[in-house]
Amino acid sequence: MTDRKIYKPKPVSGFPEWLPEIRATEQAWMDHIRRVFESYGYTNIETPSVEVLDVLAAKGEVDKEIYVIERLQKDADDKSDARLALHFDQTVPFARYVAQHFGSLTFPFKRYQMQKNWRGERPQIGRAREFYQCDIDVIGIDNLPLHFDAEMPAVMFDAIAGLGIGRVQIRISNRKIILGLLEHLGIEDKSFVTRMVDKIDKIGPNGVRALLAENNQITETAIDQILSLVTIQAAPSNLDPLLSVKTHNDLMKQGVDELLFVLKSLMHLPDEAILADLSIIRGFDYYTGTVYEAKLLDMPEFTRSVGGGGRYADLAGQYINKNLPGVGISIGLTCLFDVLHHHGKIPAGRKSPTDVLVLLPSEEGRDSATRTAALLRRRGMNVELFHKSAKIGDQMQYANKKDIPYVWIPPFTDEEPHKVKDMRTGEQIEDVDPSIWMLT
């Protein structure tokens, strides 16, 4: 063993990996988010980790940060393979999936997807090269009721509020409002304005004013109107600021009406959970109506949005000759987890899922202890039988090291009863029946 060659492994930058007790928390988060998604009737799909490069390219230019995969050595006769690449998000694979299986799906199609994605960016805290995203989308054929625009913030709120990282607020706008105003103002380069307004969170209204002023196509009056629009906020309990927006054209009016519909459908949530905020833009021109961003109110360490999304006009036009409008949200799980972990805000879970350690009194008692463990297991508990007959102290020690809350002491002689000890309180129950006893 002494002179063998050893390759000492190191972490690979951008590919996070957790110790078991941290992974337990990540797993609990993912279980919770999945439960919430399913509680609203979203069904799971999982696509392969790879797509044909042509699929990723169908939209136009392909990102150079995409990872392509290739066999270390190709067989000489293996010419069949199209070039494959790891997907960098779940939207492109989902669009491809809907187009490919169109005839077998039921619409409106509500799906969730929680997979790893890969992007060869320069790694930093909160920006990994391999990362989980948790997405839901609803897709309709030709049209999709506004009902789903109103469902998204409720799902996003339930999903994030249950993670135990403080208060979350879903901020909502409708891009039709600002786009309608820019139409009315005769501003051609709408993308420029929305890109600048998108920075308001970082640089404030005056910063945005300065940036807009650099473009001489935009008059000062126009800037005033833009800024007074995008600084409007309204809670569901008081929609007045929104009701008093002056709508100059149909697009603006439609935007305000849609936003009001969404807000009114969210009255059952805590008031603080929802905020209409007309500065919410969500970068991409992909979004055509309602847009969302989720903010953590009690985690100043996490400066960006936990997730967001919006309404889009057509999911899969590049793959199928159907008009498939949709609305969706995405939670950047690994990003959030990584940043909070870096700041020591991720509580470690238990090192082991074991609820009860059954002691092994002696080799002679093995069969009986095995049956006790199996009985507790059948009753829904996670149970380990200690792996050798050792001193009681050593067996107890193992439970402590592994954060196992209960130790079960089976009879060491025929006369003794079963006993159970709560390792957290030290309390011991002296005569206990394994077919009745419950975890507390």
Added chain:
Amino acid sequence: MTDRKIYKPKPVSGFPEWLPEIRATEQAWMDHIRRVFESYGYTNIETPSVEVLDVLAAKGEVDKEIYVIERLQKDADDKSDARLALHFDQTVPFARYVAQHFGSLTFPFKRYQMQKNWRGERPQIGRAREFYQCDIDVIGIDNLPLHFDAEMPAVMFDAIAGLGIGRVQIRISNRKIILGLLEHLGIEDKSFVTRMVDKIDKIGPNGVRALLAENNQITETAIDQILSLVTIQAAPSNLDPLLSVKTHNDLMKQGVDELLFVLKSLMHLPDEAILADLSIIRGFDYYTGTVYEAKLLDMPEFTRSVGGGGRYADLAGQYINKNLPGVGISIGLTCLFDVLHHHGKIPAGRKSPTDVLVLLPSEEGRDSATRTAALLRRRGMNVELFHKSAKIGDQMQYANKKDIPYVWIPPFTDEEPHKVKDMRTGEQIEDVDPSIWMLT
């Protein structure tokens, strides 16, 4: 929409993808297996999808079927990256993980891992290029009690028996028995003999006899002794065939004793669940003691073993200067699922996880219906609110199309009560309280 260019996607051979109702079954399988693993106290870890190629190569030659990944375009200044490849199993990443995090783990370390793996093999039914495996291993430092050799078959039995694919049998042997006999017989090329014996399931004892006879190092008497040993089988209820094995040396005796210990520890399982079968070899010389194979007794379509594993002398010698013996099993989930699906043996799950569809009586009734849906959801049910006020018949139709078992009919006027309809039986309950009613 008519003259746009459309890229029509096709399935990628070897990368399985399921419709939602089939994915629901795969997900239910994975949930069940995870629950069983945790019920025995195994903790989850997840490693990145990639390893540095040097890690994969640390054992010696690297498989040409490995997929390497590479950015589509590398930045000119990006020289830091080691060459990365997708892992082809979970054993190598696990070994690397244990070496890397050695000081932070608690031993004996019991972990489970259920991830995708990639191997660029020629795809066929039951052999995918991207596939899930479900693995557990226990690792000790310097030694590992035989207790864990006995735990593996119980876990494997519980995991597979709960999938609803008929009876499963875990066949067990101990390689020390056959290796001890070959030692005694003075046969040098032990790997040749074990490789031939490994074929017994396919070609029968006479086939193996013929293959062994081709090697003139092996006498006919030796072949007789080998064949009479490897055709021994014993159920836990009758260990006589095993007790009467003539042990010619310490290695054989140790092998028989270990196997007897394992079988005696499995008395709490149904007798048919376990079979000692001395022909079980598990190809690799990696295994040093107990070996397992799981067979489906009621699925003749699935000819191979669902999973297997065994005891090994050292997990991570190539990465760390420690002696880490272990024992583990692996269930080839995608392989099994793919073959059974191909033969129509995978029952489709529901198209949607929704338990209850709450009807939307009218736009005026939206807030009240939303609250009813939220209440049912808080009480643990998966609930959709219908997405527009449409004819009752159309709303019911949606529940039918999506296999939703219950339709909730909230009051259409103030005087009416809540009603609920079981869509499977047609039965309707006329006056029902959403804060009390339960799914059945």
